[in-house]
Amino acid sequence: MLLTALISGIGLGSMYGLMALGFYVTYAVSGTVNFAQGSSMMLGAVLTFAFARTLGWPMPVAILCALALCAVYGLLVEFIAVRPFASRGSDSWLMATVALGIVLDNLVMFTFGKEPRSLPSPLAQSSLEVGGVNLGVYPLQAVIPVIGLALAGALYLLSVRTRWGSAMLAVAQNRAAARLMGIPIKRSIALAYALSALFAGVAGVLIAPLANVHSDMGALFGLKAFAVAILGGLTSAWGVMIAGLIFGVAEALVTTSLGSGYTQIMTFSLVILALALRPNGLFGRAEVKKV
Numbered sequence: 001m002l003l004t005a006l007i008s009g010i011g012l013g014s015m016y017g018l019m020a021l022g023f024y025v026t027y028a029v030s031g032t033v034n035f036a037q038g039s040s041m042m043l044g045a046v047l048t049f050a051f052a053r054t055l056g057w058p059m060p061v062a063i064l065c066a067l068a069l070c071a072v073y074g075l076l077v078e079f080i081a082v083r084p085f086a087s088r089g090s091d092s093w094l095m096a097t098v099a100l101g102i103v104l105d106n107l108v109m110f111t112f113g114k115e116p117r118s119l120p121s122p123l124a125q126s127s128l129e130v131g132g133v134n135l136g137v138y139p140l141q142a143v144i145p146v147i148g149l150a151l152a153g154a155l156y157l158l159s160v161r162t163r164w165g166s167a168m169l170a171v172a173q174n175r176a177a178a179r180l181m182g183i184p185i186k187r188s189i190a191l192a193y194a195l196s197a198l199f200a201g202v203a204g205v206l207i208a209p210l211a212n213v214h215s216d217m218g219a220l221f222g223l224k225a226f227a228v229a230i231l232g233g234l235t236s237a238w239g240v241m242i243a244g245l246i247f248g249v250a251e252a253l254v255t256t257s258l259g260s261g262y263t264q265i266m267t268f269s270l271v272i273l274a275l276a277l278r279p280n281g282l283f284g285r286a287e288v289k290k291v
Contacts, residue, residue, distance in 0.1 A: 004136040005256040006249060011141035013248020014148030017241040018203040019225030020232065021155060022196030027234045029192040032086055032093055036077055036101030037200050038222020043104065044070045044201030045208040045217060046112055049119050067201045073104075074197025078190045101222075109215035116212030124209040144206050145245070151199065152241045159237075200225075227271050232281050239283025246282075247271070 019041060023033045034040070044066050051062035081096035123140035160166075167183045179185055204218070211217060224247065232243030247267060254266045274282060 002253075002256070005252040007137045008141055009249035009252030010245055011137075011144040011248070012252060013245040014145040014241075015203045015207050015221065015244075016225050016228045016247055017244025018148050018151060018199045018206075019221060020229035020240040020244055021152060021237060022199040023226060023229035024234055024237050024240045025155070025192045025199070026189075026196045027229075028237075030082070030086065030189045032082055033097075033226075033229075033234075034074070034077055034082075034193060034196050035094065035097040035222070035226070036081070036104065037196065037225060038218030038220075039101035039104045040070055040073060040077075040197040040200035040218070041204040041207075041221055042108065042215060042218030043073055043197075044204030045119070045213045046108055046204075046215070048205050048208060049117060049213045050112070053117075053119065063205055066205060067198055070201030070204075071194040071198045074194040075190055076100075077197065078193035082193070083186070083189075101218075105215050105219070112215060114214070116214040116217075119208040119213055121209035138210065140206070140209060147202070147206065148241065148244075151202065152237060155195075155237055227268065230281060231271050231274055233283045234281065236281070236283040239281060243282055 019037055022037050022040070027033050047066035047069055048059075048062050051057045051065055052059050055062075057065070077097060077100055081100045082093045085092040085096060121140060123143060124138040126138075127134050127136055128139055128142065167188050170183055200218075200222075203221070207217075207221075225244075228244045228247050229240050231247065232240035234240070250270060251263055251267045255263045258266065
């Protein structure tokens with residue numbers, strides 16, 4: 001049971017880490033975060049179901065189209081709910097992104113329906129067996145951490161090895177200087193939001209075969225992902241991913257040992273305790289202000 005909890009916890013934590021990476025990307029570039037991140041995750045799962053099951057498209061095509069539309073949704077979030085307020089120095093983007101996420105959730109509820117639906121996958125049909133022992137977890141739960149860590153590595157390489165990544169870092173460090181160097185500030189921020197929604201969409205596609213697909217599925221995931229982002233430290237990409245794994249394993253262990261009724265109580269209490277001891281997150285650094 002302990003091994004099963006660890007494997008499932010690592011898989012679940014990778015989902016939180018992927019979504020939390022979206023918070024990191026937008027915060028690193030613009031100092032803002034997308035509180036509609038849970039809706040982006042839900043959109044990835046719902047669109048994959050609609051394309052694959054309703055329209056009968058091949059699964060790879062359905063996934064690619066769903067993720068592309070998630071990225072477009074990220075662009076819309078930045079353009080509609082963030083840019084008009086952030087450009088005036090207002091913090092109203094906080095509520096605007098929340099409101100836009102609620103609007104999307106309800107639009108999906110009216111079009112997709114309220115009933116949860118399952119998305120079958122060959123990786124989530126039979127449990128893994130090692131040496132004739134059934135581990136009680138699906139192959140997909142073992143694949144998810146690999147994909148999550150690979151995307152975290154790709155994000156790191158993108159930020160340090162590409163011109164766009166360098167531009168993003170320049171915008172984060174000194175926006176005025178980046179503008180003078182000819183870096184398109186608005187475009188960089190918009191692309192960061194697209195990448196943020198894309199990460200959440202990947203999480204939605206991966207979790208869909210393991211959980212029912214419905215319009216409200218992203219709400220709790222989004223809240224936990226933000227907790228993970230704060231826990232890991234919004235200034236550290238790898239910290240955010242590691243915090244996601246820690247949170248997922250802790251959640252799985254609490255559920256296995258104490259029961260699901262204690263899961264949210266214990267995990268969020270641990271987050272509060274960790275932040276009390278490390279206010280900037282486990283791997284974050286305090287911002288240095290020059291006077």
